[in-house]
Amino acid sequence: MRESSHFSMKQAVDRAVQDREVLQFVSSATQLKYEARKEAFAHDFGHKRYQHLRQLAGRIRQDVVENLDHVLDQFTANAQQAGTVVHRARDARHANELCLQIAKANECRLCVKSKSMVTEEIGLVPDLIAAGIETIETDLGEFIVQLDGDTPSHIVTPMIHKNRASVARAFVRELGVEYTEDPEQLTAIAREYMRGKYRQADLGISGANFLLADSGTAVVCTNEGNADLAVNMPRIHIIVAGMEKVIPGHRELAVFLKLLARSATAQPLTVYTTCLTGPRRPPEQDGPERVHIILLDNGRSAIQADLTSRELLRCIRCGACLNACPVFRNVGGGHAYGAVYSGPIGAAIMPLLQGLETYHELPEASSLCGACYEVCPVSIDLPSHLIRHRREGVDQHLHSWSDRFMYRAWAYVLQHPTLYRGAQSMARWVGRALAGAGSSGGRVPVTQGRSMLPGIVGFHPESVR
Numbered sequence: 001m002r003e004s005s006h007f008s009m010k011q012a013v014d015r016a017v018q019d020r021e022v023l024q025f026v027s028s029a030t031q032l033k034y035e036a037r038k039e040a041f042a043h044d045f046g047h048k049r050y051q052h053l054r055q056l057a058g059r060i061r062q063d064v065v066e067n068l069d070h071v072l073d074q075f076t077a078n079a080q081q082a083g084t085v086v087h088r089a090r091d092a093r094h095a096n097e098l099c100l101q102i103a104k105a106n107e108c109r110l111c112v113k114s115k116s117m118v119t120e121e122i123g124l125v126p127d128l129i130a131a132g133i134e135t136i137e138t139d140l141g142e143f144i145v146q147l148d149g150d151t152p153s154h155i156v157t158p159m160i161h162k163n164r165a166s167v168a169r170a171f172v173r174e175l176g177v178e179y180t181e182d183p184e185q186l187t188a189i190a191r192e193y194m195r196g197k198y199r200q201a202d203l204g205i206s207g208a209n210f211l212l213a214d215s216g217t218a219v220v221c222t223n224e225g226n227a228d229l230a231v232n233m234p235r236i237h238i239i240v241a242g243m244e245k246v247i248p249g250h251r252e253l254a255v256f257l258k259l260l261a262r263s264a265t266a267q268p269l270t271v272y273t274t275c276l277t278g279p280r281r282p283p284e285q286d287g288p289e290r291v292h293i294i295l296l297d298n299g300r301s302a303i304q305a306d307l308t309s310r311e312l313l314r315c316i317r318c319g320a321c322l323n324a325c326p327v328f329r330n331v332g333g334g335h336a337y338g339a340v341y342s343g344p345i346g347a348a349i350m351p352l353l354q355g356l357e358t359y360h361e362l363p364e365a366s367s368l369c370g371a372c373y374e375v376c377p378v379s380i381d382l383p384s385h386l387i388r389h390r391r392e393g394v395d396q397h398l399h400s401w402s403d404r405f406m407y408r409a410w411a412y413v414l415q416h417p418t419l420y421r422g423a424q425s426m427a428r429w430v431g432r433a434l435a436g437a438g439s440s441g442g443r444v445p446v447t448q449g450r451s452m453l454p455g456i457v458g459f460h461p462e463s464v465r
Contacts, residue, residue: 007338009361016332022161026153026333029160030323036266037320037375044268057259058379060252061314065244068304068313071213072295075246079216082278084291088243091298092122098294099124099205099238100131106236106290108133108203112194114220114227115139116207117155117317118242118296121340121353124205135205136197138226140190147174153333155341156264156319161333194226204234204288208241209316210256211293214249217277218293221260221270228274237288239276243295244304244313256316259377263318299353312349312385314378321345321372321382327365337362344372348385356389360398363389 017023041050064071076086089095103111111133119125125146128135137146141159145152147170152158159167164181172179177189206227208218218239220227231237247253261267280287303309322328322343334342339350339359347362363386366372372382393399394407413419 005358007358007361009336009338009365012336012338013331016336017330019332021163022332023330025163026160027329029157030329030333033157033266033323034320034375037263037323040262040266040268044262053255053258054377054379057255057377058314060247060255061316061378062311064247065304065310065313068243068246071246071248072243075211075213075216076295077216078214079278079293082216083281084216084278084293087292087294089294089296089298092296095122095240095294095296095298096124096127098292099240100127102236102238102292103128103131103133103203106202108234108236110197110201111135111203111205112138112197112201112230112234113204114206114222114230115142115158116205116240117152117340118207119205119240120152122240122296122298124240133203136194136201138194138197138230139222140187140224140226143190143194144170147171151335153335153342154319154322155317155334155343155345156322161335198229198233201230201234202236204230204232204237206231206237206239208239208245208293209260210253211241211246212249212253212275213246215277217250217275219253220274220276221257221272222274223265223267223271225272228272231274231276231288232286235289237276237279237291239291239293241293241295243297243300244315256377260316260318263316263320263375263377303349303352306352308388309352309385311380312345312352314380315345315349316378317345318377319343320375320377324371324375326367326369326371331365337365344382344386345380348380348382348389351389356392356396357398360389360393360396363387363393 045053079086087098089098102108109132111128113119113125113135115137125135125137137143139158141157142152144159144162144167148162148166153161164183164186167186168179168181171177171186171189175189175193180186180189206218206220209221210219211217212219218241220231222228231239247256257269257273261270276291279289279291300313303313322334322345325343328334328343334346337343337346337350339346339354339362341349341353344366347359347365350359350362366383366386368383368386370383373380376382394404397404399407413423
């Protein structure tokens with residue numbers, strides 16, 4: 001977990017925009033995913049059916065959030081009946097302590113781990129390694145990030161900021177193989193290395209995309225199949241999941257499976273959708289001997305108790321809002337946010353999880369264009385939360401004197417239409433002049449034909465009085 005001190009996104013962005021190659025990777029990859037997602041929903045459902053589906057999903061998730069204690073109790077009872085040991089973790093430290101206690105009690109020495117953002121949130125892997133438990137990320141992207149001592153830059157595609165050459169260099173340096181940039185050969189190298197670890201591992205750790213209250217089942221959705229090996233081959237399996245991941249049951253799961261993969265990667269369904277209900281039972285040959293589920297709070301109860309913020313717990317971590325966000329695309333991805341959760345959802349939820357005083361700059365990293373809300377499969381009104389955080393940041397005097405002066409000056413301009421139109425004209429002129437100079441090396445946004453506030457729904461400069 002990060003220390004509770006102010007994170008300067010401005011400084012992080014200044015560093016990020018120096019790497020033009022990474023900016024190009026992230027911008028092109030997210031744009032492609034955004035367009036592919038739009039085409040997938042249009043082709044498979046059409047606009048009207050898609051809107052109905054996302055509204056239904058939003059209602060299901062909101063009902064769960066508003067009755068979270070009851071649904072969690074139902075999930076816990078059914079999971080325990082299936083033979084799973086269920087733990088509640090207050091915070092990141094408590095969750096990591098539980099994992100280490102389980103590993104120690106079962107004399108585990110090698111852990112294979114599937115992709116999980118919540119274990120990134122609690123910083124689990126460094127604690128396992130510090131305790132002498134070798135831990136291998138088995139998702140290919142996460143594995144490459146781990147080899148480089150890096151962190152994920154996207155909720156769904158963790159190595160979106162890397163290319164084949166950087167992967168090849170990491171494999172040569174860490175695995176001692178010959179240099180190759182061929183994707184099939186790189187994948188084969190990783191597969192051969194990991195298969196040996198799967199056979200030796202005595203501990204598997206995963207997250208969960210959904211927890212089904214009616215059966216105590218954990219649902220894991222992947223494209224590589226690594227999670228199936230990570231949870232079935234070791235004798236001990238630990239699932240770490242946010243307490244908000246629970247949904248009523250299998251009928252509701254069908255709704256979310258229609259939305260999750262299409263929103264994340266434009267697929268109709270992930271390649272593997274695995275339902276895990278307890279440890280193996282006779283005469284089953286596969287599966288772990290013991291299963292533990294750790295339900296993580298880590299600030300979620302406080303969010304759930306806040307009537308204004310609780311809809312943020314609907315999030316199913318599809319990453320669609322990241323791909324749609326023009327700011328995320330143009331700052332080199334998630335690293336510029338300095339937080340586990342980045343993009344619009346990160347800007348909305350990190351100030352709640354770790355304090356607005358730490359992350360008050362994140363809500364400012366938005367044009368308020370509304371693209372994040374349009375693509376959200378559970379209809380979270382992210383722009384309204386960003387605006388609220390901005391207001392609270394001002395009320396708490398978290399901004400510098402120069403920023404406060406600028407905001408007041410801008411507010412004055414907005415109240416005077418003539419000044420506003422003049423500011424628009426000057427901004428266009430300055431933008432074109434800088435873009436034409438070509439000597440500054442900076443990234444200047446195109447301003448020709450665009451309003452300074454193009455995306456705020458219902459905003460018209462002439463209406464400001």
